[in-house]
Amino acid sequence: xxxxxxxxxxxxxxxxxxxxxxxxxxxxxxxxxxxxxxxxxxxxxxxxxxxxxxxxxxxxxxxxxxxxxxxxxxxxxxxxxxxxxxxxxxxxxxxxxxxxxxxxxxxxxxxxxxxxxxxxxxxxxxxxxxxxxxxxxxxxxxxxxxxxxxxxxxxxxxxxxxxxxxxxxxxxxxxxxxxxxxxxxxxxxxxxxxxxxxxxxxxxxxxxxxxxxxxxxxxxxxxxxxxxxxxxxxxxxxxxxxxxxxxxxxxxxxxxxx
Amino acid sequence: xxxxxxxxxxxxxxxxxxxxxxxxxxxxxxxxxxxxxxxxxxxxxxxxxxxxxxxxxxxxxxxxxxxxxxxxxxxxxxxxxxxxxxxxxxxxxxxxxxxxxxxxxxxxxxxxxxxxxxxxxxxxxxxxxxxxxxxxxxxxxxxxxxxxxxxxxxxxxxxxxxxxxxxxxxxxxxxxxxxxxxxxxxxxxxxxxxxxxxxxxxxxxxxxxxxxxxxxxxxxxxxxxxxxxxxxxxxxxxxxxxxxxxxxxxxxxxxxxxxxx
Numbered sequence: 001x002x003x004x005x006x007x008x009x010x011x012x013x014x015x016x017x018x019x020x021x022x023x024x025x026x027x028x029x030x031x032x033x034x035x036x037x038x039x040x041x042x043x044x045x046x047x048x049x050x051x052x053x054x055x056x057x058x059x060x061x062x063x064x065x066x067x068x069x070x071x072x073x074x075x076x077x078x079x080x081x082x083x084x085x086x087x088x089x090x091x092x093x094x095x096x097x098x099x100x101x102x103x104x105x106x107x108x109x110x111x112x113x114x115x116x117x118x119x120x121x122x123x124x125x126x127x128x129x130x131x132x133x134x135x136x137x138x139x140x141x142x143x144x145x146x147x148x149x150x151x152x153x154x155x156x157x158x159x160x161x162x163x164x165x166x167x168x169x170x171x172x173x174x175x176x177x178x179x180x181x182x183x184x185x186x187x188x189x190x191x192x193x194x195x196x197x198x199x200x201x202x203x204x205x206x207x208x209x210x211x212x213x214x215x216x217x218x219x220x221x222x223x224x225x226x227x228x229x230x231x232x233x234x235x236x237x238x239x240x241x242x243x244x245x246x247x248x249x250x251x252x253x254x255x256x257x258x
Numbered sequence: 259x260x261x262x263x264x265x266x267x268x269x270x271x272x273x274x275x276x277x278x279x280x281x282x283x284x285x286x287x288x289x290x291x292x293x294x295x296x297x298x299x300x301x302x303x304x305x306x307x308x309x310x311x312x313x314x315x316x317x318x319x320x321x322x323x324x325x326x327x328x329x330x331x332x333x334x335x336x337x338x339x340x341x342x343x344x345x346x347x348x349x350x351x352x353x354x355x356x357x358x359x360x361x362x363x364x365x366x367x368x369x370x371x372x373x374x375x376x377x378x379x380x381x382x383x384x385x386x387x388x389x390x391x392x393x394x395x396x397x398x399x400x401x402x403x404x405x406x407x408x409x410x411x412x413x414x415x416x417x418x419x420x421x422x423x424x425x426x427x428x429x430x431x432x433x434x435x436x437x438x439x440x441x442x443x444x445x446x447x448x449x450x451x452x453x454x455x456x457x458x459x460x461x462x463x464x465x466x467x468x469x470x471x472x473x474x475x476x477x478x479x480x481x482x483x484x485x486x487x488x489x490x491x492x493x494x495x496x497x498x499x500x501x502x503x504x505x506x507x508x509x510x511x512x513x514x515x516x517x518x519x
Contacts, residue, residue, distance in 0.1 A: 057409050088406040091510045092428045105414045133510050
């Protein structure tokens with residue numbers, strides 16, 4: 001189920017901000033096609049920076065990003081969906097217009113765009129809210145709109161930057177379940193940034209634990225539990241065991257001195 | 259909620275009625291002569307008797323104020339966009355926009371009247387005072403765009419034009435409308451100031467000129483009537499612009515959304 005060729009490879013990537021802060025130091029990361037990978041670490045470990053570099057929103061100071069799977073075509077960075085920590089919606093536009101944004105910016109056919117918007121809103125369970133405005137929605141619904149917008153271009157790579165960090169736990173669990181079923185239905189590659197051990201274990205096939213200041217990969221922990229994962233998995237001994245293991249690795253990463 | 263909004267209308271109206279009654283009573287009780295303080299009846303009488311003259315003058319002043327406002331609105335938004343797109347232009351010109359704003363228009367008006375025909379001088383004064391609020395507020399609005407939305411537009415390879423029209427201008431709308439609301443009232447003030455400055459030259463026929471002229475003739479009731487018309491015109495401009503602002507923002511902006519409690 002996991003293809004051999006990585007969709008994206010970070011080679012020895014470093015990032016130093018203008019202020020002199022070293023955000024990333026020789027980061028190596030391969031993400032394979034169709035994989036669900038979490039970047040886990042405390043704040044300040046550069047995981048969001050890594051995500052922005054992959055998205056092309058920020059340039060690395062050193063090292064290289066390669067797109068081996070896309071070498072034949074040059075569709076590399078154009079095919080990325082990004083979900084921010086906040087919903088980041090345009091308050092003056094309806095839900096449908098917000099979701100349609102990536103398509104209309106690319107001058108897509110209006111008819112096709114409308115169909116794509118309807119389909120993706122249906123996927124995230126917001127079909128009835130197409131005409132609503134963001135301020136009329138709850139936090140969880142806003143985040144679903146944000147996810148729908150990221151998915152509307154059918155990206156091969158979905159980048160999520162602590163998307164559920166600001167939500168309450170009930171909404172967060174619900175969206176965790178939803179993002180997994182979306183992933184299983186749509187089969188895109190997901191890189192998920194989080195500082196929650198529990199969230200990363202529940203979602204990922206593989207967890208990349210990072211050290212803070214400067215950010216680099218400390219260890220990788222595969223989570224071999226089968227999908228679909230649901231509430232039964234969340235309360236299983238297996239899940240608890242993985243959480244303890246990842247928690248220990250994270251604690252060791254915090255201790256590690258560069 | 260309902261009772262609350264009724265109270266907000268009834269209270270000021272009640273206060274106005276009380277003030278008019280007190281005014282009338284005072285004029286009668288102390289037998290104040292009309293050339294010092296005319297009673298409300300006399301003012302209303304003057305408003306009716308001189309209505310042709312006064313409303314003609316109101317139209318002149320209002321037209322000039324609105325022309326000045328329109329030019330200020332277009333110019334202010336245009337230059338704010340130019341400043342936003344080309345930082346060096348902003349650095350070069352912004353200080354002079356501030357100079358234009360901080361120099362009292364009363365002091366500029368006599369100079370303008372020397373160099374320009376009176377009509378254009380009044381228009382220029384209305385424009386000068388109304389221009390800066392539009393420019394400053396729109397500039398601020400264009401700058402206060404959510405950084406993540408900017409990143410999102412970048413991710414989807416939006417052109418500079420798309421970023422401006424689809425992101426920055428809508429995001430700047432609330433501040434732009436605030437600027438326009440301030441500018442509406444100021445353009446009337448600018449027009450009146452220029453007319454007053456030109457007053458003694460006598461060529462004008464605006465409301466401010468009527469006030470000055472009536473003052474020379476000690477026709478105090480007409481002064482009051484003209485003043486009343488000016489205030490009402492200012493209130494109307496403000497009300498109109500507030501209504502436009504409300505219509506544009508009511509669906510999405512926090513300032514226009516009532517809190518349910």
